Structure formats: structure tokens, C-alpha cells
Amino acid sequence: MTVPAHVREEDERLARERKKLARDGSKLKGARLEARLDKSWARPPGIIGWISTVDHKEIGRRYIVTALIFLALGGALALAMRMQLARPDSALIGAARYNELFTMHGTTMMFLFAVPVMQGVALYVLPLMLGTRNCSFPRLAAFSYFTYLFGGLLLWGAFFLNIGPDVGWFAYTPLSGPEYSPGKRADIWAQMVTFTEVAALAVAVVIVCTILKQRAPGMTLARMPLFAWAMLVTGIMIIFSMPSVALASAMLISDRLVGTHFFNHFEHGDALLWQHLFWFFGHPEVYIIFLPATGFVSVIVEAFCRRPVFAYPVVVLALVATGILAFGLWVHHMFTTGLPRVGYSFYTAASMTVAIPTGLQIFCWLATMWDGRPRLEVPMLYVIGFIVTFVIGGLTGVMIASVPLDLQLHDTYFIVAHFHYVLIGGAVFPLLGAIVYWYPKITGRMMNPTLGKIQFWMIFLGFQLAFFPMHLSGLLGMPRRVYTYPAGLGLELPNLLSTLGSLVVGAAVVLFVVNGLVSLFRGAIAPDDPWKAPSLEWATRSPPPPYNFAHIPVAESRTPLWDQPDGLPVVTGLRVDEKELLVTTVVAAAPDMREPVPHASPWPFIAAVAVAIVFIATIFSPWALAMGIVPAAIALAAWFWPKEIKREPEPVIT
């Protein structure tokens, strides 16, 4: 026997104590249960409690609010650029400042807004939708938020100190290399990438593990809400694509700081290596932003048409197919760099193929609307706005997948129009719909629907006015990323229209913020399930208590709240005086384990600070890496180290 006698005695004593522990069940339910759960799930108060929280809802909310602030900042830069471009030969903003503006705009929107906001919504909504009490690895989620925040502060702090990056959001070498970008601007860009990739990868792991292991009993993969499928594919895509840009940015900074030659042509490096590594991440990135949005659309269409999404398996397979195909497209960003013939053919074919699964999804949504009874409330309006706008953007995408046309249109405003149609139409419209949709769950109040409708029409029409003319200015040959254009080329009218449209969009965004803030205090009180929707997040209170569900719900169908005539089925037996959740099997979601939930801890925050110091200091000296490892390692060790070395009847994570 390998276990000593005193340990065996201790085992037996703990087993006896285990029998006395309080658990939820038919004897312990209702208000009495909730009062005890409130106590065991509460986080410490004050600022220490604020940085220590491990509640997925608090972290998700922070992610969403922070990302929306970055959206507003990025949007303000866009308006500044549109002001400059309103008239030809304008001297409002100089060339150098303009370079900074479009770099900051693209970088902010891609790295600090689009990906984090989708992950933030997923962090908030998914555990509720899956019927669990917290996300997996909540301390990792907390760490990731602070890492993301510090990355954003680095970029914007640098911008305000007038050392913001000015090399484009893709930072092509050799422009971003040591020869052509002396100073620290490009290094700040590269380290901002490191911060945001670490954060995004951490959340991706959290999301994938939550989806695979923490679904409500009975929620087999085939019964999972489509938003969960979309986030599962997105999470896996992040895991496979983001290491590439993290590696690339590390190579760039080492070329700049310690004299390696990865991208230096004169020492047999290659600038195109940068483009390959960047776009191997950069193209999947587009789908990492788009697929969560398709998840929003599926959820909203289902709820507002009172019908399960048409052809669920087709939508799931389309999501998976898009996720796989997205990794075979990156070279279409590089058609003008000169490629082998077969490369042109392959990447053109792949780029056109990806339209097929996306088209299938759109037909499934249309069929759902056709067969259901659509209620044209605000979230549904955004879905319709999405379909119209995204289809236009998708069609121009198929056009520029063709090499001869791309060679002509590359780096013109036609491309700018295309990707704003797919990114704003494809991701921001569904996101705004999703915010209106889940706002009552998050805040406990409804957003004002009249303001919401006015705001929708303003942003939808303003968007078309801003971006449709860019197709024309692009076809007329207007290049991107140039701070002005001469008069007399026919570019005046489309540019003026674009600027007017952007002002309408800006006003609509202000209205959205006003609606969001005012409704927080004045909005109608939201019931648990204001939209009569089918998924589990609507089974709990609005806003949900810290433990989400007093008893873990069971899913007996794809639309559990629509198919439960005799009450919501629940399982019981989880601990009441400690935080605990249920782990289920990957495919069948059969109950597998009870899992302790980590207590609140300041160490993820401290670890994020230590890591931030390393990342920022390595902009200036490679030795920072060697020295910075020590505090970071100590912080991580303290994160894992139990606060009390004492065996408990059942494991707790302190």
C-alpha cells in the first residue's frame, strides 16, 4: 500500500465530514438556498475585490465596455480622417499625422475592439447560455482582461505622447524595420500585438474549455446553441492563427532591437516572410470577428421568428467549413507581391469557395424568417441590416478574389469599401443587435426601443452613404492611406458624400451611447425573459446572481425554454457553502465531475502587471526579458499556491 496510515485515517475523517456538507436539492431550495449561495459566491468589496474578481460576468462586462470605448476612440480617428478627405488638397491634417491616424484606427479596431468585444460578449453570455455557474479558468480570464487593458493603454498612451505607430495596422517590413522606422513607434505597435494576442489566446482557451466541458447535462454537441458553435470554431481559430502574429511581432522587435535579420533583405532575410506570417493570422482574424457575429444572428433570428433556426446541421457545418477554409486564403492579400501561377489559381479558388458556406448560412436565416413569424424589434432590424450590407460586401469580395481585378483595385478605396461592408455590416451590425438583445439580461433594464429604431436607421443609412461612394472613388483610382487627393479627378463628390455619411454614423453612435446610459437608470425593468427566447440564459434572473443558476438546469432539446411544459428540469447536489460547478463529458454532456471554482484573487492582476512591465521594458532593452521573468514567475506561482495548506473534505481553490 502506497498511502501511509495517518493519511488513510485523515481520508476517512474527511469522508465522514463530506457527508455533512450542505448541497442544493429539493430540501434546500428557493430563497434559503439563494441567500447561502449569495454569501459563498460574493467577492470581497472595494478596490481589492474589484481587481480580484473571477466572476465571468464582471470580466465579460469589463471587456465589452473597454472594447466599446476603444470603438469610440477608433471611430473618432475615422471622423478626423474623413474631415481631412472631405475636400481635395486639404491641409487640415498633415501626411505624417494622417499616417498615425489610419494606423491607430486600424490597429484599435482590429486588436482592441473587434476581437475583444466578441470575446467579452462570449465571456458574459456563454456560461449562462450553457447553463453553468462560471467560465472555466476564471483567473486566466481575469488575467487576460488586464493584459488586454494594458496593451490598449500602451498604444493610446504612446499616441497621446506623440510616439504612436505610423506604419499601418499590418506594419509591413521593411517600412516597419529598423532602417525605415527609427524611434520606438513600430516597437509600440509590435508589443501592443503581443499584449492583445496573449489576452485573446487566454480567452480562447477559456471559451473552448467552457464550451466543451461545462455544458448543462443533456446539452449534447448536437443541441448546443448556434452561438456556442460559432464561438467554439472561433476559439479554435484563434488558437491556430494568433501564435503566427505573436511570432512575427517578436521577430520584428528582435530585428529592431538586437539586430536579427528575419526581414532584412541584405542579409538574406525576406520582407515577404512578414506578410506570410502576418496574413496567416490576419485572414483568419477576419473570420474570428465575423463568426461570432453569425452566432449573434442565429440567436436573434431564432428568438424573433419564434422558430428554431432552419437546417441547424447545415449552419454548424457551414461554421466549421468557414473556419477551415479561412486558413487557406491568406495569400489573396498578397496577389500584388508576385506569386507562382498555381498560387494565384489556388488562392482565387479558395477565396471564392469560402463564399459557399457563408451563403448557406444566409439562406438558412432567410428560410427561418420565411417560415417563422418575424417580430421587427430592434435586434431583428440589425439582422436585416446585416444581411443586406454583408451580401453587398461579400459580392465585392468574390470580385476581388479574381487576380486581374485585384491587381487593378489593390490599395484603392474599393478595398476600403469592401472590408468595411463585411466588417461593419458583417460584425458591427450584429454586435449592436446583440447588445440590444442581451442588454436586459446584463443590466436588468430594457433599452428604449424608439430611440433604438431611429438609431438603427441612422446608422444603416449613414453607413451606406459613407461607404458606398468609396466603391466609386476606388474604381476611379483613389489610393488608400494617402492623406489627400488633387482636385479635378472626379473624386470630390464621392469623398464629400462619404464624409457626410460618416457624420451620420458618428451621430448614431452617440445616440446609441445615450440610449445605453439613460436606459441604465430609466429603462423599463426587464423580466427574466423579455424576448420569450429559447436558450438557458433567459431562465435566470436579469441581471443574473453571481452563481448564475441556483440549481444547474438540464437541456432536453435545442430550444430548452420552449420545450418544458412541466417546469425547467434541474440537477442538484452541488455545494452551497463553497463555489462549485458541474463538469460534463465533451460530446454527450453527461455529468462527469463536480469542480471547485477558484476564489477571488489579486494575483492574476499582479501577474498581468508583471507581464506588462516585461513587455514594455523589452521595447527598450533585451535584458528586460531576462530580469522580468523573475517577478512574473513569482506572481504566477503565487496565483497557483493555495492560501492555506490544509486538506478539506472537498477540494477548494483558494
Added chain:
Amino acid sequence: MNRPLRFTDDLADLPTHRFGPSSLTWWGVVAFMVIEGVAFAMAIAAYFFLMGHEQGWPPEGRQPPALLAGTLFTILMLLSEIPNSMVKRAAHERNVAAIRVLMPILILIGIVLFVIRGFEFNSLNCRWTDDAYSSIIWALLLLHTAHILTDWIDTLVLWLLMRTELGYEGRKLVDTDENALYWRFVWLTWLPIYLLIYWVPRL
């Protein structure tokens, strides 16, 4: 929850730890291995991309890295799987006494590996500033060294924890099992990198 409830199963008797794919942290570890594996794969892709530009590999006038240190490193790394497997088995058997003896051996092996790795950097016959070939060779070696360091720190912290009475807790045994799994990943990823640094330049 204001809805009427229907009580079904009671799960109080479910375990609070399990080995392998049942464990949540197992999935976390696998996810991080995939992330790091992709980083290795992209670095290897960069290696071949840069190699495609050269007439010779290593480029003309350069010596391939000397074999001794790297090969010693590889042999020791492969041998480390013996105590590593023993730790893994001991974790499954709840043989904490064995874990407490075996883990310091792994920590010691880690220290020896660091020393040999130092000689490896010295025997590459190039500096990272020489050319793109040198840069990528150094990058591969550095990337792998980071993994040895991560696992070494992890093993050290875990060993200190296993020396306490918490060592008998099921979830700590699962941690030990998964730490051993991660070490397998570290030495498995070394094998292609060993070939790329030491043998491909000799082809």
C-alpha cells in the same frame, strides 16, 4: 429562477477529480500545447522559407553547428522520460512518496539541461546578428529553451506543493499527471528542432 422547477438527478456522489480528458485542466494544458505547437510550426515554416532563398544551407562560408552539445542534450532529454513516466504512474497510484523522490530528479535534470543548452548556444558556429540563417537557428533554440524554463518552474512549484499534506489531494495528483504530460510535449517538440538545427544543415 422564477420558473417552476422539476428536480431530476442528484449529483452529490460525483467525484471532484479525474485523470485525463475528463479533467478541465487537461483540456487547458492541451490547448496551450496546441498554441505553442503552432508557434513552433510557424517558426519551422519560417526556417524553410528562408532556406528556400539560399544556394547552400548553411549559407556558403558557414559551418553547421557542432554536434556534441545538442546530441548530449537530446539523449538526456529522451532519458528524462523514464523518471517522467514514473512520476505519471505514481500520480495515478497516489504514490506521493515516490513523487516526492522523483520530482527532484526531474528538477536536477532540468538544471543539467540548462547547462548543456548554454554550450549549445556556444556551438552554433554563428551569432544571431550574422544573417537570416543564424537568426532563425537562434530563434528556434531560444523558443525551445523558453519551454524548458516554463516546465522547470512549474515542476519546482508543484514539487514544493507535493511535499505538503495537500500532496495527497486528488486534484494535486491530477496536476502532477498533467505536468508530466506537458514535459512530453517539451521533449517531443525538441526532436524536429534538433533535426533542423543540427542535421538539415548537414544534408
